[in-house]
Structure formats: structure tokens, C-alpha cells
Amino acid sequence: MPPRRASLFVTCLVDLLYPEVGEASVALLEDLGVEVDFPEAQTCCGQPAFNSGFEEDARRVASGLLDAMESAEAVVSPSGSCTAMVRSHYVHLFHGTKDERRAEALAAKTFELTEFVVDVLGVDHLPGRWEGRVTYHDSCHGLRELGLTGQGRGLLAGIEGLELVEMARPEMCCGFGGTFSVRLPEVATAMADDKIAQSEETGADVIVSGDSGCLMHLAGRLSRTRSRLRPMHVATLLARARGLAPASR
Template identity: 40%
Template structure:
């Protein structure tokens, strides 16, 4: 199966290892991974800031960078949610309407694709410790992902996933929200991390690196004994070098 890989600018610039682990994971699942180096951003930052004309220009590039007849997989529920939902505002009843709809129907967040399309949930990963799973707002509310990441994590050797209070509450990042409302954002991150520490978790795992950046910043500032990990990095833990 050919799969086109969409690596968001956020991961490209700050978490390249997560991108490479996504490729390893898809290959182990039996996919032929195709990466278009011309790809850039999905347009979400401009869209969320209210600059829809600029977001549409970026979105048009996205629609030309990816094909209509191939699965598109991304290790980001946030960016996947933007294409699946935000593009309705940008391209409905436009000349790109049909192409947009085809691409929207083909794009999947990584865990959603592995579980619901490939029907695979075991990849031989091993990570000893306890963890909580953070439901990102985009994953839960835009991509309707809840059980898929937990199903995948349940098959990671040595890892115990614990329930956490308010695990589906926002971490406080929200893109520009973290800049415009720094105090509220920091308090939300503190609450999320403290809830994880309350159950003695070693890791906070999520589908979104943006959430993890927010939480790791608080962890580092307070020098707390807990780490954040993207689910792609967890699912490739314990592998021999590929």
C-alpha cells in the first residue's frame, strides 16, 4: 500500500525524530511511504489567527502537494483536523471543492490509520514504566480519536497506561492562545502535569507534539520527574536500529 506522508512544519522543525519514527512505523506496518519534500504547512496558524485569505493560499499548496487517490497519513491530529474540518471554510463551493473533498476523505492521523485502516495494533514496542494518555483537543474533538491510541499503547511491552483526572481537558497550548493568554495557558499546563504526577506516571503520551511541547516546557521549568512522548516514538521504542 502506498501512503503519502504529511509531516507538519512543527514536527519538521522541532521533532524530526518523530517524523523518522513515523516512517519506520508505517514501513513495519507494510506500507510504501512516499514523502514529497515540497510540502510545507497546512495553513492552520493563519486560519486560527483569522487570516483566512492567507490560510487559503497555503491550503491550495497543500492540495497540490498531495494526491487525491492515495492515503495521506500524519503524526498530528491537529493538522489532520485542520484539513478535515478547517478546509470546509476555505474551499467549499470553490474551484477546488471536489479535490479538497477527496483529500479530506483520504487523510488520517497516524493512530487512526494504523487501527482503523490497516487493522494493526501490535508493533513489538517495549517501554518500561507507567504512562497517562493526553487526549488533544484536535484528536478528540476534530478527528474523533479516543480509543485508537489507547489500543496501540495497550500492546507496548512493559508499559502500563493509567487513567488520569481530566485527561480530555485542554493542555493550554492552543497555538496563539498560549501567547495571548500566557497566565491561563501556564495554569492549564500545570493542572495537566500535576494530574499525571498524582497517579505517579513516568510519561505523558499524546498524538500531538504541540501539546507535548507545552507540557514539557512546564515540566522542565519545574524540574519534575516526568517526560512527554509522542505516540510514534513510543510505538518504535525498544526496536533495533532499522
Template identity: 45%
Template sequence: MKVSIFSTCLVDLMTPNVGIAMVEVLERLGCEIDYPAAQVCCGQPTYNSGYLEDSKLAMKNMMLAFENSDYVVGPSGSCIAMFHEYPKIFKGDPHWELKALALKDKSYEFTQFIVKVLGVTDVGAKLKGNATYHRSCHMTRLLGEKESPYQLLGKVKGLQLEPLKNSDNCCGFGGTFSVKMPEISEQMVDEKCGCVVDTGADILISADMGCLLNIGGRLSRKGEPVKIMHIAEVLNHHHATAAAKGGRET
């Protein structure tokens, strides 16, 4: 099965190890991977800021970049959800609406692809430790993916997953929201950090690096020794050793 990787801006520029982990997991599951070099941003930051027409150039570029791909898989429910918005944005456009529909139909978030397309729930990962999982807003509400991460984490040998109180609450990142309304964002991430600490977990896992960097940064500033790991890193882990507290997995 041929899979094109959509790296997303945060993974490409700030956490490439997450992209590497994603590729290694998919390759072990029998996927043939390629990386269309023409890809850039999906257009979400400017689109969410109200600059619709200015965002369309980036969106058109992405449709062309992945035009010949069989499947498109990304490590972010938020960015994949943006792809799924394209048909609404280009509705009625005689040239681009069909391309938008084609990209939506073949685009999947990483865990969603593993469970719902490959039909796999146990990837052979091992990680000993106590963890909790943060559900990102866009992946849960816009993409509508709620179960796949839990199904995969439930099969990681040695991992004890603790329930996170108020798991439906936003972490306060929201992309440009945290920049435009920092005071409100700070209160939201403080509430989320409190819930994470209350679980007693050593590791915070999520499927969106924006959330992880936001929560992890605040935990660090508060002196809380909780490690952050993207779910791709967890699923790529093969050694059943206890995760050390503090910092993020590399």
C-alpha cells in the same frame, strides 16, 4: 500500500525524530512511503487567528502537494483535523472544493491510520515503564479520534498505562492561544502538569507535539522528572528496558 507523509511544522522543524519513528513503524507494517517535498504549513495558525483569505494560499499548496497521493498520514491529530476543515472553507468553489474533499477523504492521523485502515492494534512494540496519555483537544474533538491511541498503547509489552485525571481538559497550548493569553495558558498547563504528576507515571505520551512540548516544558521548569514521548516513538520502541526519567525520548 502507498502512504505520503505529512510531517507537520513542529515535527519537521523541531522534532524530526518523531517523523523518523512514524516512517519506520509504517514501513514495518508494509507501507511504501514517500514525502512530497512541496508540502509546507497546513495554514492552521493563520486560519485560527482569523486570517482566512491569507491562509488559503497555503491550503491550496497542500492540496496540490498531496493530489497524487493514495493516503496521507501525519503525526498530529490537530493538523490532520485542519485538512478535514478544507471542504468547509472551500465550499462552493468550483475548482478547489473537490480537491479539498479528496484530501479529507484520504488523510489520517498516524494511530488512526494504523488501527482503522491497516487494521492493526499490535505493532510489536516493547517499552517497560509507567506512562499516562494526554488526549489533545483537536484530535479528540475536531478529528473525533478517541480510541486508536489507547488500543495501540494497550498492546505495548511492558507498558503500564495510568489513567489521567481530567483528561478532557486542554493543556493550555492551543497554538496561538498560548501566545495571546499566556497568563490563562500558564494556569491551564499547571493544572495539567499536576494531573500528570499525580499519576506517578515516568512517561507522558501524546499524539500531538504541540501539547507535548507545552506540558513537557512546564514539567521541566517545575523540576518534575517526567519524560515526554510522542506515540510514534513509543510504537517504534523495541527494547523492554525501563525508561529513564527526565528529558524527552530521542
């Protein structure tokens, strides 16, 4: 039996910048019969420190997430990147410590949102209506560490009026990469511009992704280049298409 209760791991970017993504995630899960709670003591997953080589600092931050999610039946996050941090790196991060078993347990029950809906709940069709042409950006961690490719696309395919058009290289990095975009801003900007050019070539109105970090990075360049493309999280689009969230904020 798939879990009918889930704790939302909202991530730093959603918590601080994109709360509507968290609200849309809750609305979608509850609409599918999942009871959702939000452990308020949850912390950052520790990825920025981990990726910068500060494992002790990352472990200290991540310990808070272990505590907050210990009693969860399942943990769901609207982020491939943060999910991948927990699933792929917590076992290494806590190896040989008193929290190693807890890290293994959390990794085993943590899922990205579309992955949870499709692969755990077994829902591969979400009817709804949304008019427009959409192109999909695969985030690096979601694609390369979690193997996410068809889940989000499959859910969008059930939306009446939505035309999904693939860009030339949907798997290509957008240039965000967390601290990468801070360390190498010129390279990150060039990569974002390339991704935007590919997206515009599809004639899409919206570029959709499952990671707010990618969308934040692209949004900055879209604004500066005055592109007509709009960035949107897959959870937000699905919730709006199903009438579970307002059309705009």
C-alpha cells in the same frame, strides 16, 4: 483493501523541532508493510492563519498542501490537530473556489497516524517492550474533531512492560491551543500546570500524546518546574518499543 502506500504529512512542528517523530512514523508504517513517501513540496496546513481569522492567507498556504498531496493514495500525519484542520475545515475554506473538489478529496484521504494504523490498516496490537508507567493526554482536536480516544491507547496496550495509567481528566486541554497560548499566556500556563499535576498524580514516568504542539507546550512547563515527567509522542514510544528507533536522541 487498505492502502499500501501513504504520503507523510509531517507538520511544521515535526519538520522544524521534532524530526524524530517523523522518522518514527515512517519506521512504524514501513514495518507494517506500507510504502511511505515524503512530498518535499508540502506546506503548512494553514491552521495558524485560519484560527486567527485570516482565511485568505490560510487558503493561500493550504493550496500548497493540496498540490503536494494531490496524487497521494493516502495521507498520514502524526498530528490530530493538523489532520483535523484538513478533514474538518478544508471543505469550508475552499468552498466556492476552483479547489473545492480537491479539498474534499484531500480531506477524505487524510488520517492521523494511530487512526490510520488501527482504523484503516486494521492493526490493533503492536507487540514490543518498553519498561515504565505512562499516562495519555488526549489532544483537543484529535479528541473533539476526529473522535480519537482508544487508538493510541490500544496500541500502547500491546507493549510488554508498559503500564498505562489514566489521569483524572485526560480530555482536559493542556493550554497550548496554537495561538491561544500566545494570546493568553497566563491562562495557558495555568492549564499546563493543572495537566502536569494530574499526570504526576498517576506516578507516570512519561506523558504521551499524539500531538507535538501539546507536548512542546507541556515540555516547557515540565522543564521550568523540574518535573521528572518526560513528554513523548506516541509514535516515538511505539517505534522505540519495537526496536525501530534509538532509545534516546
